[in-house]
Amino acid sequence: MDVVTLSPPDHRLPQELMQAPGGFIWWYADAVDEQGNGFVLIWSWGLPFLPGYASSERRSTPQRPEQRPSLNLSVYKNGKLDFYSLQEFAPDDCAWDGQDTWTFGPNSITSTVEDGRRRMVANLDLPVPGSSERLEGTLSVDGVARVGNFDESSSLDHDWSPLTGPAQSSMNLKFGDVSWSSEGRGYHDRNGGRVPMHRLPFSHWLWGRLPFADKELIYYLFWQSDDSAPIALAIEISADGTTATRQDVEVSLSTPKRGLAGIWHRDLVLSIDGEYWCEVEHVSVLDDGPFYMRYHIYGSHYGELTRGVAELCVPDKIDRDLHRPLVRMRVGQAADNHNSMWLPLFTGPKSGRVERLVRSWMGA
DSSP: OOSOEEOOTTOOOOGGGGGSTTOEEEEEEEEEOTTSOEEEEEEEESOTTSTTHHHHHHTTOOOOGGGOEEEEEEEEETTEEEEEEEEEOOGGGEEEOSSSEEEETTEEEEEEEETTEEEEEEEEEEEOTTOSOEEEEEEEEEEEEOBOOTTOOOOSSSEEEEOEEEEEEEEEEEETTEEEEEEEEEEEEEEEESSOGGGSSOSEEEEEEEEETTEEEEEEEEESSTTSOOEEEEEEEETTSBEEEEOOEEEEEOOEEEETTEEEESEEEEEETTEEEEEEEEEEEEEEOSSEEEEEEEEEETTEEEEEEEEEEOGGGTTOTTTHHHHHTTOBOSSGGGSOTTHHHHSEESTTHHHHHHHHHTTO
């Protein structure tokens, strides 16, 4: 079993993955500007982070991805989380046409390629617990469509593909009197697998992307055990969408630190065949949980500096009994009566959460 397979961007994930016990299928878009404003959007079936999904598989009673559709939105302001929503939907309220169009309740997303450019557009309409008002607006990522290499292949164990090279992003969202607007650099990819993430042959992974003026650099590091050296994959996507992929990557890591998810490294240097490729500094922790961390990063590549995005995941820690009640506090269920009483405190705009919590307790 390979750690991950980089597949061609024109290879569509098969709908049969919807039936894979404990499997997953998701699409991802993010954006960041020079001030640290931006978003992360994940639309999925079988997102491994959902409470009860991984533990069901561990008990040999796996659920299928088609049973657990969800939409996850994080909005960042000046390098800090300012809005959060992870909303599950009833399966009958969601659809994927097998190609470029998705719906999750009143939310619609498209990702299409025309004349060598890919454009992702999300029209959002999300509930905010403790409020009668909803988050509404549009996100987009528009850039060169990535062109695959001749040696790329597909694997249903863990199939991953960046879909854009250098791309621009736009965010226009509103909740009551609060709004978020920014334009920056965007990115779009997708993941799918018939093997549950916690069964894949690595203990944890670190992924990051750096948007330089005429290229996108991506690094993907996998540790097979906590004390092993990481297996590293380096990808460079040029302004015309062509992809250069290197696996003979050497990684130099700073002294480890410890977060809720475990050990992480503030700095790293990647070299290829002994020659410097890029340097990364994880400057701002955006999300620090028991199995997942997200960062804004600074990167340098032959003297050019930029701000990017990175994330760390420890799959074996996902959906453990100790943490599940805490995770449920951040996940809106398809049936409102299944929601945690604490959901308004951890969902929606950062401002006004306590007021929305009290309002929900009072039944207002």
